[in-house]
Amino acid sequence: MIPMPGRETPVWSDAELLECVMVVPEAPDVKTFSFRPPSGATFVYKAGQFLTLDLPVPGGNVQRTYTISSSPVSNAYLSVTVKAQPGSVGTRWMLDHLVPGMRIKAFGPAGLFHLPPNPDGKYLFISAGSGVTPMMSMATTLFERGEDPDICFIQCARRPVDLIFRKKLEYMASRVTGLQLHFVVRDNDPYEVWTGYRGYFNQLMLGLMCNDYLERDVYCCGPEGFMDAVREILNALGFDMDRYHQESFQAPAETKAELTEFDDVVPQEDTQAQIVFASSNVSALCSETDTILAVAKDAGLNIPSGCTFGVCGTCKVKKVAGDVHMVHSGGISDEDVEAGYILACCANPIGTVEVEV
Known part of the structure; x- marks a missing residue:
């Protein structure tokens, strides 16, 4: 919708249904779904926040929370990238049945895991699996600001084919000097050559990938066990954990009261x-x-x-x-x-x- 003189483009609120306008396969059992409001309203959200979708699965609607993978700089549409886990109901329905033209109820955006208002710092993004989605929103936002960002981007996956957004990330990294990409996989793809890091992410890899990690703000998202391991690595290396931020697959925080308090064991010199x-x-x-x-x-x-x-x-x-x-x-x-x-x-x-x- 083109705004008329003297009129502002309305901002979308969750009172309006969202229409699916595009579906893009990303990896095995992973798709990106893009939405627009039929009214032409724009979206206002922060890079890293999530949206709750009301999904009409057989047997009754279910509500599922998904991190927004698109950048708020491009506010005419909004995308979520979803990965089906074993036994998933809502995500499985989306992958099998949600197509362009369908309209669904959505709530939000919300969440405290996002970039600061003036994101001019140095960042280290660490993700595994579909935990890359908020990192993609953040990296794209920093890329689209028109300034050279300072990002060390680490993505872990089971196989190279499971690296979500790999081509898009490589494109962005080819257009700026400040986005450094590092991929870690556990297994090879058959008949494909992999020359990157192989194994489980560890402190040795961190030092090789990002030797100035102590100077960066860290954002982490992935399975709980993966994030526990990342915190252990950073604690062991003396990182200032006040500069560490993480999002959970299970329960993304909407208020400060819901933020996870980590009960990590950290060896003390005076003990x-x-x-x-x-x-x-x-x-x-x-x-x-x-x-x-x-x-x-x-x-x-x-x-x-x-x-x-x-x-x-x-x-x-x-x-x-x-x-x-x-x-x-x-x-x-x-x-x-x-x-x-x-x-x-x-x-x-x-x-x-x-x-x-």
Whole structure:
């Protein structure tokens, strides 16, 4: 709708149904749905916020929340990008049945996970799976402001084919100098060459991808376990967590009272711990920020080691009792951790810990 002289274009409110105008496949079981109000009203929202859709599934309507993946700079339309999870109902209906021309009820936008009003800082976006959607909105917003942004963008996925928005991100990165892309995948695609990072995101990768991460504001979104691991990495590296922001797949916050308070274990330099080296009949007092390896060396004990930052696995030892805080870089398997093994180079004692050394 072209505004008439003396008239302002109306702003959309959730009293008006939204019409689906385009559907774009993004990845396996992932599609982007674009909406416009039939009245021609424009959208007002912040990059990173979400929308709640009222979906007419068989058996009765359900409400599902989706992060907006488009940029508020382009306010004539609004897009959400959805990925079907096992057992999903609303998202599965959208992927199978929602087509251009259909109109649905929507509520919002809302949410506190978004860019600040004047986003002129340095950013580190870390995402996994469909958690990339708010990062896409934020990155596109910074790109479309007409200034060279300063973004380190890290996206993790199971396979290269699962990297949502890869082509669009690569296009934006080819037009500015300040958008640095880093993709991490766990598995290969058959008959396709992958030359990027492979494995699980870890602190070693972070240092290689973004060596000035301490100077950036971090925005993170993905499965809960992934975000827990990212916080552990940042805590272990001394990052100022007041500059860390995350969104949850399960319950995006609409008010400050709903914001998650993290109960992360962070080793403290002024808190005393004790390590008992059972096989050597040696006990040593230390700080929680000391590693098992460092304390063993100070006590004259030899634990074979190599990289000293959790990659090679040379310093793997058996923990007999107690708790440690360990942030490694892939040098130990989940099965070994479950069996009680730790990497001495990156394990910090919490209270009294006994190891087979």
